[in-house]
Amino acid sequence: MKKEERIKKLRELIEKYSYYYYTLNESLVSDIEFDKLLRELEELEKENPQYTMFNSPTNQVGSSLKNTKFTKVTHKEKMLSLSNSYNIGEIEDFIKRVDKLLEERKKPSYVLEVKLDGLSISVTYKGGKLVQGVTRGDGMIGEDVTENILQIQSIPKILKEKIDIEVRGEIVLPISRFIKINEKRLVDGEEIFANPRNAASGTLRQLDPEIVKERGLDCYFYFVVDGEKYGLKSHSEAFEMLERLGLKTTKIAEVLSSVDEIDKRIEYWKDAREKLDYETDGMVLKVNEIEYWSILGNTTKSPRWAIAYKFPAKQVSTKLLDITWQVGRTGKVTPVAELEEVEVSGSKVKRASLHNFDEIVRKDIKIGDKVFIEKAAEIIPQVVKPIKELRTGEEREIEAPKTCPICGSSLEKEEGLVDLRCINESCPAKIQGKFEYFVSRDGMNIMGLGQKIVERFLELGYLKDITDIYNLSQYKEEIEKLEKMGKKSVENLLNSIEESKKRDYSKVLYSLGIPEVGKFLANLLAEESKNIETLMKMTVEDLLLINGVGDKVAESVYNFFKDEKNIEMIEKLKSYGLNFSQEKESKVERNVFEGKTFLVTGKLVKFSRNEIKEEIEKFGGKNLSAVSKNLNYLIVGESAGSKLKKAQEIESIKIITEEEFFKIVKGE
Incomplete structure (x- = not known):
């Protein structure tokens, strides 16, 4: 395709996607795809200036405001969009550009904020009273949605100070509200919203303010227009002013000075953002010193003193x-x-x-x-x-x-x-699925019996039913001759099979593959029955007396133990030494970790992550997914990475090895 034709095609696509996104509140492509198209167009226009047009999408911000239902309002100060970055290298390039433009001036500090995925809004107050709310629109002209923002509780109608001021923020639909709204729409037979951002945008542009009120939108402010007019010297001071006036902020405005610090905090927020009740699609990095903003200036659509870092797309x-x-x-x-x-x-x-x-x-x-x-x-x-x-x-x-x-x-x-x-009990897929379930990590955790090996052993006739796993040693010499096996692999496999005989009763129960019985219910049934004989004798009524067991589960468990093939399988597994009972005190021998939180990082040597996590929960502890001040212990294996570095920065976190962990378990 010729470059002129490609430029034309890109403009058409970008204008179409922008119209659907900003005007119809509908996403036709992901943000990252849109950005790729925009970047390609920018590059082609740079290389071929003869095809550049003043109204190209590369010079526009947001919506073109076609077919708007609201009054158009011209912004006193243009509402720019941010240029995007997708890796720390692009953040480094941004900082180098800032340093170059500032020449010999003192190096700036930076403010890192979460990038809310909602709808930008500019709100004007006169004498401390709300007088107007305008959307970003195309950056120059927005829509007057004053009547609708009056329905948003987190936007104050009167500030704590009688002041004339314009502030900007992001209107979002809290995730908790988004879930409830979609649940109701499903019940009412309405099409559900694709994501909170589209729901927020569509809600704010409703002609009926009562719908806006009912939806429960929220708003977070992050910017004071013409901040120097109020004596503000930095963006971090602007955050403080917003809160002083009674305007809601995310309270996330971290002042940082180096690329390393910025990198660490971005990595932290990749996980920590999951705890927030609003959607975030990245972080925003801004030069903190307001005096530098005018020196750095803007492009046609973005400030040179700020950049967005986009998280990998969900x-x-x-x-x-x-x-x-x-x-x-x-x-x-x-x-x-x-x-x-x-x-x-x-x-x-x-x-x-x-x-x-x-x-x-x-x-x-x-x-x-x-x-x-x-x-x-x-x-x-x-x-x-x-x-x-x-x-x-x-x-x-x-x-x-x-x-x-x-x-x-x-x-x-x-x-x-x-x-x-499929109701055919001899279906190869069903048979293989039962084997894979039995040997899985949550089940008997037999290492070396992966999907391909199980499939091969079934073909060779080494495995016909589950109990044959414990008889594989008779084929030791034949297996050693198979491709990619060898003596060491077979030895490890047979040792893992032998080791699986020590698994808890609850693990064995889970591995049997009783329909409707997952990990939680297997633990519950094991705890209540104490042994397989008692469980096999339980009636549907007996099972229903167990808190957490419903009609469907009770029927399934009862029917499973009425099948002679299942009884025969259990008796065979018993003869191989599997554990079908548990001691009364096995639930929690000591609540040694009660109230304590743990996180595992790096490669473990003696145990799998699942095994250690189970031990933590067994002794009253809780597993976390990210490093934070709420973490008590970080269990470190080989080649530990960023989580270890983050934990070392927080004094309250105790860093231990897996050996030290099990010493605590044993009370040593």
């Missing part, structure tokens, strides 16, 4: 190439989205969950769609929704399978349930 868009169907250990047939590879929250993703066929129908997803994906609980990628506005007509409908994709047996759907299931 939600991105990509193309749905195809659907494959997986069969689990219970026979549940699950659709999996095959995607064009994309990066989500810092990792490459090519596949994502679609849960079940009913979900595909409800979301109206088609093969060939551009779709949004995100990581559920930061772990499992899932398809959020299709971007219907980008459909070309070449997309294909997704059809539910009628037969098992593995064994070809007919599929069934239980009345009242959404899942398709």
